[in-house]
Amino acid sequence: MDDRVLTRLRCPVCAEPLTAATAGTTRALRCPRGHSFDTARQGYVNLLAGRSPHTGDSAEMVAARAGFLAAGHYDTIAAALADTAVRVAPAEPYPLVVEPGAGTGHYLAAVLAALPGAAGLAL
Template sequence: MRFLRCPLCGRPLTAVDTGTARALRCPRGHSFDLARQGYVNLLAGRAPHTGDSPEMVDARVEFLGAGHYDMISAALAEAAATTMGSTTRTGAPTGSTDGAYPGLVVDAGAGTGWHLAAVLDAVPDTVGLALDVSKPALRRAARAHPRAAAALCDTWAGLPLADASTALLLNVFAPRNGPEFRRVLRPDGALLVVTPANDHLAELVDRLDLLRVDPTKSDRVAGSLAGEFDLVHRSRHTHPMRLHRREVATLVGMGPSAWHVDGARLAARIEALPEPVTVTASVELGHYRPR
């Protein structure tokens, strides 16, 4: 609560309970419902899209639960522990009057909160906030970790957070709003960005006619953030996965090819794959500091 701000006027939010409903409300009377599943709707207007469906979220939970992307969680957790060190209680949101604050970890485009939970385990003196546009995903994210909360939010429209409130911001395979990321990060904060490497899922690209990762993607991401951030370090993380066809379908559905490949044709190609099939997960982790 102490870090959140009204997405309409930027004022602090407080919890209210009318007896029939719970909500967050700002001094100007803007009110935002708390869903019974645990997340708060902090959209300033209508979302541009609804994000992952319940079926997609269930499939992703199963995929992540099988450990296929644990190397991403581990890389983020290690980077977070190294980056945050003993600075997690030094900052407080602009305009706050309270004393010491725990460090805030925000995952922009968090999905079910899987990676956020791993980071919170690695840096115990923190609280977490999962931001996403998918209600089914946020129902999971609200329960992802005892120190995590979840909010419905369109990152392109702005983040419902106080200036300089965030110690660490995660961005995994999700859109990046550089100016907003810079605004909410503390001067000593950090941004961790995970993007696919050019050989990510290479074994499936030709077989399934998937979109290829631009070889210059990491440089383009760094360039898009250059006005607000400096790249401190970049590392590559690779892991072989043995996937069944159902998992391959889930994996493809988690990426941009899901929107560009004919569904029937894709299903036929997946059905023709050997089972299991070995697929390489290859990502790059960029560590950025605000300018």
């Protein structure tokens, strides 16, 4: 995980900073108190603590959304976001771009493509 993102994350249980840890093939984020959050095969980390009232989208729902976005139906929105980011983002230090409710990360990817050197955090 990019250190510019990692340094901004906190353990959802105790609020201590998180660090990346690897044990064999398992990658995780851990806090000094021992709370651990595995990195999924796809590269994301679920920082929800306890049971979530929402189970999230199914794989089928995500695939349908990704297919719809890949067809270009909302490319105008992605381009507008990228253009705006280029106009308002500082050149240095490179910004951390956060997309709450990021879904597939489609729009965040468009912004990051327009801002080489920026880091992204999809929530």
